[in-house]
Amino acid sequence: MKRTIRLILVASAIALLLPACKTPEKNTSAQKEQKVYVVSTNDMHANIDNFPQLAALIDSLRSVHPDLLLFGAGDNRSGNPINDRNVEPARPMCELMNAVGFDLSCFGNHEWDGGPIALRNVLVWAKFPFVCANVTFDDTLHMTNVYPYHIFERDGLKLGVIGGIQLGENGLPDFHPKNAGGSHFVPLNTVLQQNIDTLKAKGCNAIFLLSHCGYEEDRETAAQFPELAAIFGGHSHTRVNKKQIVNGVMVTQAEAKVKYVTLSTFTFRDGKIVDKDMQLLSVKKFPKKNKEVAEMVNRYNSNKYFCTVVANNTSPIRSYESLGCLMTDAIRTLSGADMGFQNPGGVRFDTLSARPVTLKDIFALDPFDNEIIQFNLTGQEIIDLIKCCYTTDNGPIYCSGCSYTYKVNDANEMTDIQVTLEDGTPLDLEATYNIVMNSYMSTTFIYKHKDEGHSLFRSSNDMMLEYLKKHPRLDYGKVSRVKKK
Amino acid sequence: MKVFVNDTEVRTYYGAKVKSAVLAYCRANQLSLDLNSIEVRDAYGNLLDLDGALRSNSRIHIK
Numbered sequence A: 001m002k003r004t005i006r007l008i009l010v011a012s013a014i015a016l017l018l019p020a021c022k023t024p025e026k027n028t029s030a031q032k033e034q035k036v037y038v039v040s041t042n043d044m045h046a047n048i049d050n051f052p053q054l055a056a057l058i059d060s061l062r063s064v065h066p067d068l069l070l071f072g073a074g075d076n077r078s079g080n081p082i083n084d085r086n087v088e089p090a091r092p093m094c095e096l097m098n099a100v101g102f103d104l105s106c107f108g109n110h111e112w113d114g115g116p117i118a119l120r121n122v123l124v125w126a127k128f129p130f131v132c133a134n135v136t137f138d139d140t141l142h143m144t145n146v147y148p149y150h151i152f153e154r155d156g157l158k159l160g161v162i163g164g165i166q167l168g169e170n171g172l173p174d175f176h177p178k179n180a181g182g183s184h185f186v187p188l189n190t191v192l193q194q195n196i197d198t199l200k201a202k203g204c205n206a207i208f209l210l211s212h213c214g215y216e217e218d219r220e221t222a223a224q225f226p227e228l229a230a231i232f233g234g235h236s237h238t239r240v241n242k243k244q245i246v247n248g249v250m251v252t253q254a255e256a257k258v259k260y261v262t263l264s265t266f267t268f269r270d271g272k273i274v275d276k277d278m279q280l281l282s283v284k285k286f287p288k289k290n291k292e293v294a295e296m297v298n299r300y301n302s303n304k305y306f307c308t309v310v311a312n313n314t315s316p317i318r319s320y321e322s323l324g325c326l327m328t329d330a331i332r333t334l335s336g337a338d339m340g341f342q343n344p345g346g347v348r349f350d351t352l353s354a355r356p357v358t359l360k361d362i363f364a365l366d367p368f369d370n371e372i373i374q375f376n377l378t379g380q381e382i383i384d385l386i387k388c389c390y391t392t393d394n395g396p397i398y399c400s401g402c403s404y405t406y407k408v409n410d411a412n413e414m415t416d417i418q419v420t421l422e423d424g425t426p427l428d429l430e431a432t433y434n435i436v437m438n439s440y441m442s443t444t445f446i447y448k449h450k451d452e453g454h455s456l457f458r459s460s461n462d463m464m465l466e467y468l469k470k471h472p473r474l475d476y477g478k479v480s481r482v483k484k485k
Numbered sequence B: 001m002k003v004f005v006n007d008t009e010v011r012t013y014y015g016a017k018v019k020s021a022v023l024a025y026c027r028a029n030q031l032s033l034d035l036n037s038i039e040v041r042d043a044y045g046n047l048l049d050l051d052g053a054l055r056s057n058s059r060i061h062i063k
Helices: A002-017 A048-064 A091-100 A115-125 A192-201 A215-224 A291-301 A320-335 A359-365 A379-392 A439-444 A460-470 B018-028
Strands: A033-041 A069-072 A104-106 A135-137 A149-154 A157-165 A183-185 A206-212 A230-232 A249-252 A260-269 A272-282 A309-313 A339-342 A356-358 A371-378 A398-400 A402-408 A414-421 A432-438 A454-459 A482-484 B002-005 B008-011 B040-042 B059-062
Touching: A033 A048, A033 A157, A033 A206, A033 A230, A048 A091, A048 A260, A048 A291, A091 A115, A091 A291, A104 A157, A104 A206, A149 A192, A157 A192, A192 A206, A206 A215, A215 A230, A215 A249, A230 A260, A249 A260, A249 A272, A309 A359, A309 A460, A320 A339, A320 A371, A320 A398, A320 A432, A320 A460, A339 A379, A356 A359, A359 A460, A371 A379, A371 A439, A371 A460, A379 A402, A379 A414, A379 A432, A398 A402, A432 A439, A439 B018, A454 A460, B002 B018, B008 B018, B018 B059
Parallel strands: A033 A069, A069 A104, A157 A206, A206 A230, A230 A249, A339 A432, A402 A482, B002 B059
Antiparallel strands: A033 A260, A135 A183, A149 A157, A260 A272, A309 A356, A339 A398, A371 A432, A371 A454, A402 A414, B002 B008, B040 B059
C-alpha cells in the first residue's frame, strides 16, 4: 500500500513538473517518429546540498524516459569548501555526479581552479567523459577521458555533442593564468566547423554544443553555426525559462548552483529533427530526495578534514587589524604586489588565541570567496583609497607593504594621512604602485583612479591557505600598521 | 572593462561578475539596494544570478 502511495506521489510530482510534456505521438504513417530527451544543468559550483533532490528528479524522469541524457555545462566545482578543500579536491562532486548518472560534462573555467593536476584527477574519477574542442594539453600532463566531442546512440539515432569553453581577452578562460600549466586554448569558433563536419561525416543525426561560453556568446555561436540543433550553455548563470531559438538553434541555460535543470525534447522523423522544445524544471521544488545521495552529502558535510591544522598561532590576537594584516600579507606576498589592502568589514572575527589554526578558522575569518583584483595606482590614488575606505567601510583600511598615520576631522573624514613604505621611505604621490585588494572593495569604493584593474581569478581565502603553507608560524599578536594621531 | 547597467555605462575591473557591476552602479548613483531582493536581467529579458560572468559591453538591467 505504502509503495502504491509513493508511486502515485512520484507520478504526481513528475506531472506537476512537466505540465507541457507531450505524450509520444503514435506513428500514423510509414514515417518513424522518435524523441530524445536531454537534461542539462550548468555552473553547479559544488552546491552539493541540492544533489539529493537533483538525484530524485533525475530518477523520476528516467522512470519515464529511461534513455534520457544528463549533461553538465561546466563549473562543477568552486563555491563550496566541502568540495573544493576536500583532501582530494573536487572528488565529492565527481562522486555525486557519478551517483546521479551524468552522461557528459564540458569544462568550465573553474575546472582549472586546482591547477592541471587536480583537473587530471577529476577526469580519472569521473565515470562520464568530458568534452572540450578548443583545448589541448601537453602530453606530459597525461590527460585522459577528455575529447573534442562525444557521440551517443539512442534508438538508432546518432547524437554528437561538442564541448567548448569561453576565452577572455588574454586568450585564456577566466582563471588565474598560473593554473593553465600545459593547457592550450583556441577560440571555439575557429574549431567548431571542423568538429561539426567530422560529426556529420560520422553520420550524426543531430549535433549539439555543450558550452561554457556564456549566454551572449552562445547566441552569437548559434547565429554563426545553424547546423547545431541546440546549445546547452553555462558561465553567465542565465535563467532561460522559455524556448529561445536563434537562427534555428535552441539556446538554453539553467541559471546556477543546481537550482534548476533544463529538460530539452527533440522530436525526430526519419532521422531528422522536426521539433525541439525545452522546459526549465526547479530542483528545489522537487518533493523527493534520493536517500543514498543524501547519505553521501551528509558524509561529505561532516568531514573532519576541516579540523585540519593549517598554521600555528604563537601569540594571542585580539584585534581586527592584526588579522587584517595577516590577510593583506597573504594577498600581497602571493601576488608580488607592492602593497595589499583589506577593508575592516571583511575581517570576520578579532580574537584568535595562541593555538593551532584550522581550515574552519580560515573560512570563518574570510567566508566571502572574494576574488583578488590587481591595480596600478599612484601614491595620490592610494591616499584617496585610504580616505574612501574610512568613509565607506566605517574604519581604517588594513594594509601590507606599508603603514600609515592619520587624523580625523570634525566631519569624520580622514586627514593628514602619512604613508610609509616597508623600506621606511614615504609614499611618493607621483609614483605608480602595484596594489591588490578584494573584489568587494574594487567595486564599492569610489575614489579617483585611472586603472580599472584586473582580476587574478583567485579568491582571498584560497591565497591565504597557500600563504600559510609557506608561513605556518603566525606571530601577529602585536602587529599594527595603522595609527590615529 | 565597460558594461551597461540600466543603459548607464559602468566601468569595472576585467573579469567582473554581475554582482560587481550592480554594486558599482549603485555606488556611482548613490543607490542603496538589497542584493537579495533585486532582479537582474540580461538584454534578452532572462534572469541572471549575481555570480554570473560578464564580458565587455554586456548590458544588464536591474529593478
